[in-house]
Amino acid sequence: DAGITQSPRHKVTETGTPVTLRCHQTENHRYMYWYRQDPGHGLRLIHYSYGVKDTDKGEVSDGYSVSRSKTEDFLLTLESATSSQTSVYFCAITPGQNTEAFFGQGTRLTVV
């Protein structure tokens, strides 16, 4: 299995609070991604990174920010959580060049 770990695996938080999800990889892959999975929508890209300190927005980036200060860590922050951000969040990594993407096991976030 690819060395990719998400933490926490489950979290319940209150509306309006900040939340940070962590993705850690041991593969030294260049590209890292955050997706959210919702029924009827499949997986939608929130943000991605193509190197240390190099990040860009995906299709559903509003209300989210990311940081990548080291190759191995990619953090996703919900600045002020809302109920619409209740979802399952997946991190993915790939070395690039149309090769396989490896996914973490997901973080189930519930905003109450």
Place this chain on the structure above:
Amino acid sequence: GDSVTQMEGPVTLSEEAFLTINCTYTATGYPSLFWYVQYPGEGLQLLLKATKADDKGSNKGFEATYRKETTSFHLEKGSVQVSDSAVYFCALSEDFGNEKLTFGTGTRLTIIP
């Protein structure tokens, strides 16, 4: 922009039945195409891929052929097993240097003995 349209689910089949899950795509250039599978409680894992027109990806008895003329990448398996029960996602990636994957909505497959 890029998009992937997948057959609506859920799909329920008996063991040993033939499976087809349809997938069509819209892309600007010449994408690579993928099928990912998600077993209960797990992340996605690559099932098969094809990187150019007429390529056939195959794995674990599943096959899909990259059809540029019909912009399709349908997933097939000749004889399904209970262990194939999962959610299947069609996806594409364009060679724009960012390797982003665009996913379909997923098709939940249940195989009954």
